Amino acid sequence: MYAIEFKNVSFRYEEEQPYVLRNVSFQVEAGEWLAIIGHNGSGKSTIAKLMNGLLFPTEGEIIINGIPLNEENIWEIRRQVGMVFQNPDNQFVGTTVRDDVAFGLENRGVPRAEMMDRITSSLEQVRMQDYLLHEPYRLSGGQKQRVAIAGVLAISPSVIILDEATAMLDPLGRKEILDTVHHVQAAQQLGLITITHDLNEVMQAHRVLVMNDGEIWTTTVPRELVKRQTELQQIGLDVPFVTQLAHALERQGITLDEQPIDHEELLDALWTLHSNK
Amino acid sequence: MTGSLSSWQIWQVINMNNLLIVGQYVPTNSIVHRMDPRIKMLIIFFYVIFIFFANNIVSYALFTVFAVGGTLLTKVPWRFIAKGLTPVWFLIVFTFILHLFVTKEGTVLVNVFGLPIYSGALEQGAVISLRFFLLILLTSLLTLTTTPIEITDGVESLLGPLRRFKFPVHELALMMSISLRFIPTLLQETEKISNAQASRGVDFRTGPFRERVRAVIPLLVPLFVSAFKRAEELAMAMEARGYRGGEGRTKLRELQVMKRDVAALVIFIIVVAAALITRDYS
Numbered sequence: 001m002y003a004i005e006f007k008n009v010s011f012r013y014e015e016e017q018p019y020v021l022r023n024v025s026f027q028v029e030a031g032e033w034l035a036i037i038g039h040n041g042s043g044k045s046t047i048a049k050l051m052n053g054l055l056f057p058t059e060g061e062i063i064i065n066g067i068p069l070n071e072e073n074i075w076e077i078r079r080q081v082g083m084v085f086q087n088p089d090n091q092f093v094g095t096t097v098r099d100d101v102a103f104g105l106e107n108r109g110v111p112r113a114e115m116m117d118r119i120t121s122s123l124e125q126v127r128m129q130d131y132l133l134h135e136p137y138r139l140s141g142g143q144k145q146r147v148a149i150a151g152v153l154a155i156s157p158s159v160i161i162l163d164e165a166t167a168m169l170d171p172l173g174r175k176e177i178l179d180t181v182h183h184v185q186a187a188q189q190l191g192l193i194t195i196t197h198d199l200n201e202v203m204q205a206h207r208v209l210v211m212n213d214g215e216i217w218t219t220t221v222p223r224e225l226v227k228r229q230t231e232l233q234q235i236g237l238d239v240p241f242v243t244q245l246a247h248a249l250e251r252q253g254i255t256l257d258e259q260p261i262d263h264e265e266l267l268d269a270l271w272t273l274h275s276n277k
Numbered sequence: 278m279t280g281s282l283s284s285w286q287i288w289q290v291i292n293m294n295n296l297l298i299v300g301q302y303v304p305t306n307s308i309v310h311r312m313d314p315r316i317k318m319l320i321i322f323f324y325v326i327f328i329f330f331a332n333n334i335v336s337y338a339l340f341t342v343f344a345v346g347g348t349l350l351t352k353v354p355w356r357f358i359a360k361g362l363t364p365v366w367f368l369i370v371f372t373f374i375l376h377l378f379v380t381k382e383g384t385v386l387v388n389v390f391g392l393p394i395y396s397g398a399l400e401q402g403a404v405i406s407l408r409f410f411l412l413i414l415l416t417s418l419l420t421l422t423t424t425p426i427e428i429t430d431g432v433e434s435l436l437g438p439l440r441r442f443k444f445p446v447h448e449l450a451l452m453m454s455i456s457l458r459f460i461p462t463l464l465q466e467t468e469k470i471s472n473a474q475a476s477r478g479v480d481f482r483t484g485p486f487r488e489r490v491r492a493v494i495p496l497l498v499p500l501f502v503s504a505f506k507r508a509e510e511l512a513m514a515m516e517a518r519g520y521r522g523g524e525g526r527t528k529l530r531e532l533q534v535m536k537r538d539v540a541a542l543v544i545f546i547i548v549v550a551a552a553l554i555t556r557d558y559s
Contacts, residue, residue, distance in 0.1 A: 052517050054516060054517060078518075083517045083518075085510065085517075087507075089462055090506075090510035091514035093511070093514070094458065098529070102529035103515075104519055105529070106529060107519040107520045107521065107526060110527060112528070112531060115529055119529075135458075136462070137461035151518065155518075
């Protein structure tokens with residue numbers, strides 16, 4: 001059984017309109033981190049909304065933890081699939097951090113006594129426990145997104161989707177969020193789906209699904225993906241600096257043993273380069 | 278900073294007109310602050326009704342002692358209370374003067390510019406002004422000692438019985454709390470847009486009134502567009518978080534009637550009963 005399974009899913013907003021998604025099939029296993037990447041309008045955000053029942057597929061089938069997605073069990077599916085959106089301000093419902101984390105629990109009729117425990121523990125997981133009574137305007141973008149993640153964790157989902165959740169943050173906030181979800185995902189063996197247009201953010205993922213014009217362009221691991229620099233640029237994706245440097249070195253006749261995926265690996269490859277020969 | 282408005286100034290403009298109940302809260306954590314908002318609202322509601330039954334010195338004294346005593350208990354500095362009363366001072370004085378000249382009861386005390394002032398007029402004017410003053414004083418205590426969100430919770434709970442008549446109580450309360458949450462966000466946004474427009478040469482501060490009003494349009498249009506966009510995204514986020522109306526929902530913030538609330542209510546009932554007994558029935 002997969003955490004999420006898409007079977008030949010196609011989607012368009014209205015009849016007579018072009019398809020936004022065409023015949024998309026993929027699976028996500030429990031505890032797996034899948035990154036979905038693509039340029040604007042490639043259909044990646046549509047996939048996110050389909051997983052949560054915010055949209056329904058025009059054709060095909062979506063199965064979440066063995067439950068087929070339809071109008072009847074949509075609430076059960078929304079309990080299992082938590083979602084964090086792009087704009088930190090436009091998903092903060094409560095007047096304080098505590099009230100916002102409680103929102104999802106209140107919606108599901110969780111008893112009050114249990115609510116308090118769940119709020120504290122989920123805020124601890126994102127290290128926001130000291131901000132319990134803060135109003136949203138006193139928090140940074142990154143902190144608001146961490147509260148949003150806590151709100152999702154509080155309902156103990158089996159899958160978390162980050163739909164461009166870092167796009168509006170500064171580099172520090174971005175790192176904060178990715179570290180937080182990575183940590184939580186590993187600790188709880190959650191399925192994690194991050195949707196982004198930034199290749200830098202897919203490097204830690206287990207698998208990458210590249211979307212282009214409503215179709216799956218490829219599914220691979222990050223290390224393999226960055227080898228295809230020119231193809232990626234053709235579909236409108238910027239290749240990370242580390243990869244660019246590795247390719248530039250190659251053109252100069254310096255070949256690294258393995259394609260580095262972050263600064264550390266690049267550094268290691270460079271300073272061991274000479275002794276390897 | 279040529280012609281743009283800071284969010285603080287916009288804030289002041291809003292508060293100046295006292296259109297919003299936000300921003301008046303003075304946190305002193307007194308016993309009145311810690312009271313159940315529902316009890317506070319109930320007391321104020323019935324106070325407003327029963328003060329009209331007072332008709333002699335004793336009954337008015339009872340209501341005055343209750344309102345002033347309550348004010349002292351809040352520990353809110355007098356200048357904050359005075360600030361809350363500023364817009365109505367004029368009305369209170371005006372009512373008094375009006376009564377002075379219009380009422381023609383009792384004996385003539387003195388002639389002002391050929392107009393006779395009767396003793397009954399002085400009495401009547403003083404009584405009406407006092408009543409007016411007490412009403413404003415007590416109601417302003419609510420916003421001075423209760424946060425907007427507590428008021429929202431109180432309203433939701435008090436209107437609860439109306440749910441039977443299909444009145445959307447929960448939705449109303451949620452709308453109120455979401456509005457409260459977005460006020461600072463929209464103020465920040467207004468400041469941003471105001472700066473952006475000022476940098477393009479729009480002048481909000483100088484020129485004739487009509488032109489300043491016209492300058493607000495390029496401020497309002499983008500603000501509305503973005504507010505609608507926010508609303509749409511918020512609705513989606515709420516749905517994704519399992520929101521489906523008030524049915525089967527639990528609440529984190531729970532109102533509880535404590536001993537102090539019961540005590541306040543008992544004191545209030547004694548005051549009202551005493552006033553009803555001592556008033557003139559002839």
